[in-house]
Amino acid sequence: MRHRSPALVAFVVKELRHILRDRQTLLILLLLPLAQVVLFGFALRTDVDDVRIAFVDPAPDAATLALRARFAGTGRFHVVAVSSTTAPLEPLFRRGAADVALVFEPGFASRLADGTPARLLLVADVADPNTGSLVQAYAQAVIAGYEAELGAAGRGVRIELRTRMRYNPTLESVNLFVPGLIALVLTLVSALMTAISLSREKERGTLEILLVSPLRPWQIIVGKVLPYLLLAFANAVTALLAAWLVFRVPFRGSVALLLGASVLYALVGLALGVLIAARTTSERAAMLGAMAGTMLPNALLSGMIFPIASLPGWLQAITVVVPARWFIVVSRGVMLQGVGLHRLWPELAVLGVMLVVLMAGAVRSFKARLA
Amino acid sequence: MRTLRFLLRKEFLQIVRDHVIMGMIFVMPIVQLLVLANAVTFEVTQARLYVVDLDHSPASRGLVDRLTASGRFAVAGASPSRARADAAMLDRDVDAILALPAGFERDLVRRRHAAVQLVLDAQDGAAAAVTQSYAGQVLTRYAHELGATLHPTMVTVGARSEAPPVRGQPAIDVRRRGWYNPELDYRAYMVPGILVVLVTMIGSLLTAMNIVREKEAGTLDQLNVTPLPRATFIAAKLIPLWVFALVDLALGLTFAHVALGVPVRGSLLLVFGAAAIYLVAALGIGLWISTVAETQQQAMFVTFSLLMVYLLMSGLFTPVRGMPQWAQWLTVVNPVAQFVQLMRAVLLKGAGVADVARQLAILAASGAVVLALAVRQYRKRAA
Numbered sequence: 001m002r003h004r005s006p007a008l009v010a011f012v013v014k015e016l017r018h019i020l021r022d023r024q025t026l027l028i029l030l031l032l033p034l035a036q037v038v039l040f041g042f043a044l045r046t047d048v049d050d051v052r053i054a055f056v057d058p059a060p061d062a063a064t065l066a067l068r069a070r071f072a073g074t075g076r077f078h079v080v081a082v083s084s085t086t087a088p089l090e091p092l093f094r095r096g097a098a099d100v101a102l103v104f105e106p107g108f109a110s111r112l113a114d115g116t117p118a119r120l121l122l123v124a125d126v127a128d129p130n131t132g133s134l135v136q137a138y139a140q141a142v143i144a145g146y147e148a149e150l151g152a153a154g155r156g157v158r159i160e161l162r163t164r165m166r167y168n169p170t171l172e173s174v175n176l177f178v179p180g181l182i183a184l185v186l187t188l189v190s191a192l193m194t195a196i197s198l199s200r201e202k203e204r205g206t207l208e209i210l211l212v213s214p215l216r217p218w219q220i221i222v223g224k225v226l227p228y229l230l231l232a233f234a235n236a237v238t239a240l241l242a243a244w245l246v247f248r249v250p251f252r253g254s255v256a257l258l259l260g261a262s263v264l265y266a267l268v269g270l271a272l273g274v275l276i277a278a279r280t281t282s283e284r285a286a287m288l289g290a291m292a293g294t295m296l297p298n299a300l301l302s303g304m305i306f307p308i309a310s311l312p313g314w315l316q317a318i319t320v321v322v323p324a325r326w327f328i329v330v331s332r333g334v335m336l337q338g339v340g341l342h343r344l345w346p347e348l349a350v351l352g353v354m355l356v357v358l359m360a361g362a363v364r365s366f367k368a369r370l371a
Numbered sequence: 372m373r374t375l376r377f378l379l380r381k382e383f384l385q386i387v388r389d390h391v392i393m394g395m396i397f398v399m400p401i402v403q404l405l406v407l408a409n410a411v412t413f414e415v416t417q418a419r420l421y422v423v424d425l426d427h428s429p430a431s432r433g434l435v436d437r438l439t440a441s442g443r444f445a446v447a448g449a450s451p452s453r454a455r456a457d458a459a460m461l462d463r464d465v466d467a468i469l470a471l472p473a474g475f476e477r478d479l480v481r482r483r484h485a486a487v488q489l490v491l492d493a494q495d496g497a498a499a500a501v502t503q504s505y506a507g508q509v510l511t512r513y514a515h516e517l518g519a520t521l522h523p524t525m526v527t528v529g530a531r532s533e534a535p536p537v538r539g540q541p542a543i544d545v546r547r548r549g550w551y552n553p554e555l556d557y558r559a560y561m562v563p564g565i566l567v568v569l570v571t572m573i574g575s576l577l578t579a580m581n582i583v584r585e586k587e588a589g590t591l592d593q594l595n596v597t598p599l600p601r602a603t604f605i606a607a608k609l610i611p612l613w614v615f616a617l618v619d620l621a622l623g624l625t626f627a628h629v630a631l632g633v634p635v636r637g638s639l640l641l642v643f644g645a646a647a648i649y650l651v652a653a654l655g656i657g658l659w660i661s662t663v664a665e666t667q668q669q670a671m672f673v674t675f676s677l678l679m680v681y682l683l684m685s686g687l688f689t690p691v692r693g694m695p696q697w698a699q700w701l702t703v704v705n706p707v708a709q710f711v712q713l714m715r716a717v718l719l720k721g722a723g724v725a726d727v728a729r730q731l732a733i734l735a736a737s738g739a740v741v742l743a744l745a746v747r748q749y750r751k752r753a754a
Contacts, residue, residue, distance in 0.1 A: 025668070025672060028673070039680065094721065094722045122545055122547045124547070125551060127551040127715060127719045128560050129557055133501050134504060157517050158483065159510045159511075162487070163506075164491070167493055168499075173497065283668070301410055310557075332494055
């Protein structure tokens with residue numbers, strides 16, 4: 001290992017002090033990841049387990065009452081209205097007071113008895129497509145259960161679907177979000193903060209002072225970047241610990257592999273931050289550039305929250321250059337799937353190539369600014 | 372009044388001349404609607420299916436055919452080896468594994484009952500649940516179909532579907548209707564919410580940055596020592612961004628309707644009236660942030676952290692009714708949540724004033740409270 005000059009060490013210490021003195025920013029940087037983990041863990045659930053149902057039953061009979069009771073008895077449905085015409089449905093849905101409505105036809109029981117198909121209309125509010133589809137499926141399952149009970153003596157066949165939810169059996173969305181959240185936290189500190197702090201020095205002219213000091217340009221960059229790398233790492237570890245302790249997010253693979261990948265990913269972010277700072281002229285522009293260039297794509301086009309497969313083709317093509325996309329495959333692979341290096345090396349290689357390209361670009365534009 | 376007019380002119384000019392702020396006002400709607408509207412989607416795509424068929428019977432092949440015919444599944448691999456199927460899932464090459472046991476058809480014929488196994492990659496639990504519900508529907512329909520054609524005496528299911536339907540057997544014919552968004556288009560659902568994000572960003576972020584910039588430059592102190600009443604000063608700072616936010620909403624809504632085909636079923640007057648009320652709260656938040664932040668960088672961080680909490684807890688991305696009870700209560704006092712609900716109800720469902728009266732009342736109340744608090748805080752800081 002190369003001997004580090006005492007000047008560099010002193011410089012790193014000075015930079016660390018800078019960061020530690022800005023209490024407000026530091027507080028936000030340390031609390032933000034925790035707040036995010038808590039928010040994602042507690043508040044964001046994609047499944048709805050309390051469905052509000054309305055019945056339209058023009059001529060109640062034994063069969064409609066039995067089916068209604070069956071809905072009420074599931075615990076998942078709760079009845080908000082029973083009417084004899086469909087007129088009240090529209091306002092009910094418009095106000096958002098019901099999720100689904102079941103419309104019976106008159107003579108439901110007698111049709112069931114004589115074998116002519118008894119018709120039911122299932123109306124769901126599908127403004128939200130996923131919740132709407134799930135609510136419809138829940139309602140159909142109840143109806144199918146009732147039908148099976150009636151036809152137990154009949155000749156229908158039954159195909160039982162045994163589903164296994166692999167990697168995330170409880171379908172907790174926190175398990176999906178936390179591995180991606182680490183990418184966001186790392187980006188926030190590494191890319192955004194680096195870009196802002198470097199461009200601020202540039203704007204104030206203190207960077208010029210540093211440049212005429214005996215420190216070499218690479219030492220200045222390392223000195224600027226190293227404290228943020230440490231901070232980013234501390235943040236990621238805090239977020240992971242919180243996720244593990246509070247929400248029991250699984251850790252099926254190697255922790256060392258995940259931490260190694262985090263360092264690689266943070267370095268990519270840092271290189272991007274240096275590049276943005278070198279290319280922009282003011283702190284404000286650097287801030288906006290870093291937002292538009294790092295935070296947004298890493299949050300939206302990385303598969304962290306929104307699946308990449310759902311994006312239109314042109315956006316999917318863009319995701320290829322978003323570093324977080326590749327990192328999230330690694331973090332999910334390690335945490336949820338429990339896979340190792342032999343399945344994740346392609347993603348790590350992509351990150352490595354990105355690092356080399358961005359570093360080269362950053363060093364070049366940094367040098368060009370100096371000339 | 373005259374002072375206010377002059378001040379307003381100055382503020383408008385200042386904003387129009389500031390390229391960064393103008394860029395944000397006019398580029399943000401385009402970027403948000405082009406990228407966000409397309410990126411913010413939980414649409415469940417076709418699941419890639421690996422078939423492990425150990426039965427090789429007409430019934431098992433029929434089941435796979437029905438699944439692919441539904442358009443929700445595509446066969447991405449097939450072999451009798453479970454190990455190979457598991458490896459494909461670990462490599463993320465398939466999303467689901469369908470295992471059909473040997474004797475599937477025999478069990479259906481003799482015992483009228485058989486089980487199949489569906490293994491789903493449930494990392495994205497919500498999508499897995501939706502996929503499971505699709506598979507369940509296909510299977511139920513297929514079972515109905517087989518019930519009519521499979522007879523205990525038959526050994527195989529051929530093309531012989533001429534067996535008459537059995538009378539006296541109860542059957543329920545369920546028809547499904549999806550209201551308000553029958554094509555299940557995710558954009559129609561998300562874009563009204565994205566417009567809320569848009570006006571909130573303009574209202575809160577730009578207000579905060581605009582005032583903090585004067586603070587940084589030291590011109591705020593100059594203004595504070597003039598005989599100008601504070602109310603006039605604050606009004607002059609807030610009104611221009613209130614106007615720009617409404618202009619942005621108009622731009623965004625036009626783009627969403629014309630280019631993205633987002634429906635506008637309710638009254639536009641109601642949409643803009645509600646936005647005007649909502650913006651009071653958004654601007655108030657911006658004003659409050661400007662009193663706590665000393666630099667634009669801090670203003671930006673505080674705004675983003677706050678907005679993130681507000682947005683994530685608003686039901687914009689995940690249904691409010693899936694949240695724990697305490698979080699559902701919080702949405703009642705969250706103006707973002709109320710405005711998202713209102714926009715969706717008015718644009719998608721054509722809701723009128725009476726349908727969204729509750730949301731309007733909460734928006735008005737929170738606007739008054741937030742603005743009053745922010746103005747008080749501003750006085751305290753300035754004093």
